[in-house]
Amino acid sequence: MPLGRITKRQYITTARASHMKQKIVVDPKILGGKPVISGTRIPVYMILELLATGASEKKILKDYYPQITKDAILAAVKYAAKTVAGEEIHFLDTKRDKIHIASLE
DSSP: OOTTOOOHHHHHHHHHHHHHHHHEEOOTTSGGGOOEETTSOOBHHHHHHHHHTTOOHHHIIIIIOTTSOHHHHHHHHHHHHHHHHTOOOOOSOOOTTOOOOOOOO
């Protein structure tokens, strides 16, 4: 493929990625730097907690945060996934056969 030319699919993927980045903001002046939905003070973790308790996108948009969009919810999930994927875990116990369980409470 020649330089300077991109396919429609690449353009859409790039546009979506760019759009997602604009949906999540990390600013030390807003909620102490916690990631929030752009243009709001709604932290990403609140959206994730609602999803984790079984709230649907529709319920979140109707009952909790009508000022955001479905794209904002998807951006929050994607942000969380990328954050966890890049996380390094260091074990204090070097025994390889020991199973470590993450506490979610």
